[in-house]
Amino acid sequence: MPVRQHQAKPPRPRGRVAAALVVTLLAPLLLMLSTATPARAAESETKDPLAMTIDQLDTVGIDGRTKGRINLRGKVVNTTDEEWSGVKVYPFVGDTPITTSEELAEAAELPADALVGERIVTEETSATIPDLAPGESYSWSLTVPRKLLEISEPGVYWFGVHALGTTTPNAADGRARTFLPLVKQPKKKAKAQKVSLVVPLRRSVVYDADGSVDYLPGWTRDLREGGRLYRMLETGAEMPALTWAIDPAMIDAVRNLAQGNPGRNLSATDGEEPEESGSQSASPSTSALVPSPSASAESDEEPIDEEAEAARDAARTWLARLEDALAGHNLLALPYGDPDLSALATTDPDLLATAREQTAEVLAELGIKATAAVAPPTGYLDRAAVNLLEPDGVHLVSDRMFRGEAPVIADLDGSEMVVTSSAAAAGGPGPNDPIDAVSVRQRLAAEAALLRGTGKPLVAVLPDGWHPPQTADAFVTPWTKAPWISPSTLTEAMAGHSATPVTPDKLRYPRREMKAEIPAAQIDTANELIGAGELLQRVLTHNDEVAADITREALTSASYFARKGDTDSAVDALDQISAELSSITVSVPPKVILSSMKGGEFQVTLSNELDEPVTVRLDAITDESLRVATSEPVQLDANSKASFNLAASMLDTGTHTALIVVTDTKGNPLGAHASVPIRPSQVSGVIWWFVGTGCALLFAAIAVRLTRRIMKAKKARTSGEM
Template sequence: MVEPVRQSGPRTLVRTRSGRVARRLSGLLAVGAVLVPGVLPAVAAPVGFVAASPEFPASVAVDSVTPRVAAPGDTVTVTGTVANSGSAALKDVTVGFRQPSASGSPVRNRSGLDQVVRRGEPTASDGTPLTTGRESLGVLTSGQSHAFSVQVPVAELKVGKGGVYELAVDVAGVTPDDDAPHTIGIARTFLPYKNEAVPHPTQLAVVWPITHSPELVAQTMQDNDPVPVLRDDSLATDLAQGGRLYQLVQTGGQLPGLTWVIDPDLLDTVFAMTKPYRVQKPNTAGEPAKDSNTVAGTGRDAATEWLKQLRTAVAGAGSQVVSLPYADPDLASIAHNGAGLNGMASALRKAGTAGEVTAEGRLSIDARSDVAWPYQGQLDQQIAGTARAVGENVVLTSGASLPDTSMNYTPNAARPIGNGQTAVVADSTVSDLFQPDLSSPQAATTAVQRFLAETMVINRQLPESPRTLLVLPPRTLTAGSAGALAEAVGKAQQGGWARLVNLQTVAAAPADPEANTAVPADYPQRLRAGELSAATLGQVMDIQGRLDLLLSILTQPQRVRGPFSAAMVRSMSTAWRDQAAEGSSYRAGVQNYLDSLTGAVKLTPKSMVTLAGDTGVVLVSIKNDLNQAVGNLQVKLVSSQPNRVNVSLQQNVLLEATTSQTLRFQARARNNGGVQMTAQLVTTGPNPQPYGKPVVFTVDVTSVTSGVLYVIGGGVLLILLAAVRFTLQRRKRAAEPAEEPEAEPVGEEADAAEESGAAAGEHAPGDEKVGH
């Protein structure tokens, strides 16, 4: 027979100095976590966790509670593990239950639930240990653990009214400093007890995120049809049986009424994987995709089956699909660091439209696209304004952004925040239960029992009034956490105090007049450190201008426009908040690949051209390494000293794929020596722009005849001709008879007249006769 455990009096108190110090430290930490902003952990502490101490060396973990919700006549079974965390052996170890305190009254409110969670070492508030139904574990040496399974009829727990009760698992034993059995450890969880009908179940909306970090890159393998390229093949694992996304679809498909929040970029990526695709080899991001730096993807069958299963799941009765903007751009980062960038607002609007079209096209179902979901649901005035500017009128928000500390009940989820926007505020306590990975039985049981307790108490706050509640898990919801959430929602519905509805129903419910609607001006500093910086967002937006320049010369721009436009938005994805290094690598890959494409059309460098003579030809070569023809280009050749060496006008360029062309420019030189020339590609059209880097070289003129010599030679010839003419005229006059002339010029006037006529090339009648 097991000896009754002694509980009252000094046995429940800490009797060693080290125990007192541990308890005081534990209390101070708990108080500090409440009072100091930013110290609160992101996830609530497990209900059953109590740190071991010298006074209480037994650590207890609860693996399961059956049934999750008790009713009159039930027998409650708890399984788990007891471990000896002390340095000495524990003897006569037994495990059993405690009868709840407060004379069979349930926990009255949500603050009472929180007090149970934060309670440390065993106290009288945990109730009285039951002497019946205890399981003996014998001796536990230091570090040893032992599984247990204990049962108790609900009637022996002395629960009365319907509601939530603390369910404490008590461990007793003998320690070296006390030879009488006493409490050496405790685990706490919650037991919802239902013994009456619920008049108005809480309308519960659960966001079910289907997201993944971006995988498609801007590169494609050019064939008759472009072959998509992924940065790695991890998505194939997630889509395959047992993978995270596979489990999310399988689990969510069993919950009609879910709100599926989907990144359309993921749908596009999975659809691309249903056909042959390639995967980049490590350290090749930014390189043009080729057989040598990619491998064949392995996820075709998994992608095909997953997409089929998702289409079936989202078509469940009462379910709703919300399409995030394409690639889920980081709304908070953009609002704080990029809202004023040229083209950003347009990019966000296009992402929203593309997201809706993609989701509806891939899933064959109507999708809602006016919903914003900032990172971790944190909202401020800048984020709300940016969302409103791009047409997102509903914002999924964490209760941490719009707390209701002055109310004695939990208000409805939806509330107006001005300018036609509605914030649907998630309950932080409930939502945060599913932040960690709940893949272990202990973690899942802790979260499920706390969820049931919280939602039951919320429903009982105003039992005669219909209530609404939003559960907002993280974007990266794990398979284990999804399973725990689905079980919790299912048990709450079976208990009758909750009914699963979609987001539309909750968003349209009337708001509580006293609920907080003041959007804060401040944003948590702990989240600002992970935002995309203004410089990073500026670099992303600069891609558009460079891309437009490239597209203007391509004869098939559609082969580049789509992949790059999508890659730009993927570069700003919210997914990079939790994967900073991967995000930087992805953005660098996009930038480098665009540099590679732009640089594939270029002038061939040269340093010196020799021009032997006063005229000649300057050759300029242009190369196209792209897999498509280019046009709408000119080559301009400009001389730094056109008075010495001048060239002909620009020439148009039309180049087939992967070819080169040499252009001939006529040049005219007037002096020997070197002259710097600049060749530049320029786009044609109404707004011509330089394309690529200029090529600067020198034209060296080596054998031009000086223009001065031509002038001097011409003058000498004219003087000789004039002298010959003068001599011939003298001879002619000497041979003719003298006669009375008419008035003739004399002296200097006659000489000048003759020289003038000779210089002008005039011929006197007598001159013609001399020539025969």
């Protein structure tokens, strides 16, 4: 018989009400002992000298039989500055079953050094670790005969491994833990537990000011073969009845990376520019998801740096795998950028409508058919956000959002929500990463086992950032072989369940959620950026796509990921676009003197410093005594100038200033302007006075001269007669 090395077991977790009462009664004592708390906390957070993981476990659960073997693999890493030798790895198993989801949740929160099971100490079930230098790792594997587990009661058990050094034969120097359910088949075979898994295909997307995707090394790491997002596709392609929840903003970002990560495109998109001689149309892409050869060729014409090249290659690899991963699965379409629904519902519901419109347009371009959906990462929606849910959409919320027992489907004033399991998505216990592949799968299996027989389906949205397995088969095969698990689509899982009406007072929206919402100022900036994009498109003569591109950039700045992520991207993009618009300038004379108050003209010069043709107008801001005519739309070639006259008129003789403003064709200012003082000529009246006086003197002189001649002639005739 194997030696079962006993370890003290923690008492059965108590209920939350009792725990709260104890904490309340002991509050004064806890306050007195507060000086000791930091030291104890630091001690409990001390890492094991040998860090261990369970990377593969060839079963999701066991039945009541004692036949068979359990195989598991993992790694051990020396986290100390000393060399370790003589280390052995042993499996352990708990002997008290966990029988409720509440107990399971409390167990998952136990400290990493809590003693939760007994080691199975035999040579056949142990593994010897060679000498480990500081920082060095080693892969181990164990095979545990089922008969050695000595458990028979249905429930969920602790299961894992301990690493023991020669100097510490009783205390674990390293440990890895997970849950292992035991599910018995009754005499009358019970129905398999319906389990519907939803995998969010979303990621933080941040754009640089020029419209290129930011943080390229992180994208490359996630997208390349073996990366987290690539392994997600590999696993999803093999999983039965999987549901993808897709954020089109992520796919857009990857497609941009696949084209070399160019900046915002201001060039012609309306097809009016003539093609270069000798050019040929490119053949269409085999898939709308993968950039066409023409797009790739254009991006390749300009050299790109090593970061962009690595990201491009990784993005193309990922996109080539995406179509197969989506095929045959249910697809849900999140609003573009996965915006913070509760924040938008309170501040700007129209922005949510814009996000939905962009999702519809992008998926139509890519040829993807999906059902409109929402799936907030935290699982919470406030009442205002619930009111904005689409009638025909699929809306996934957490069971934590409801007071008391959560329904399978909740109906609040006609808005239906599918309730998902927060416990299943929480992952496994420490000290391992709770969202690594094995931890997540075993928590799902454990929750499914405890739910079996209740008639309720298990719907789980996998946590963002979960770590898919290195090998899809190692994760999927044990899942599909469990006879008591029935992988189901959302439609299959909800079959036979009607919506349960709920009242607003049954909903929970924690204060921490309200504090975490993106601020109204950030939403205002996103709207300003959208407006700037529309203005830029109206100015660009031959571009009819840049507004949509900038709208999509703006929506990513209102995402759930923006709650704690980058908050300056929209501001930076707005500054750049404003600078581009302001580069269309106007120059005017230092001053203008009109020849008459009734009207005159003066010359202005428009300059376009952009590399693309633009169409603009000039408007004038004046007081009531000055009128300057608005120009007709003026088309300027790239990097060119044009001069023309503006008509002006005045109502008095004073000097007035006109502010000449560059606008789009609808009269919206672009930013550039120039002021010019204008006055009528003050010498015109004097000139006419001199002219009139001169004429009068001239006529008077002529009259005097004629008079003198007549008088002289008369005098001469009189003298002759005499």
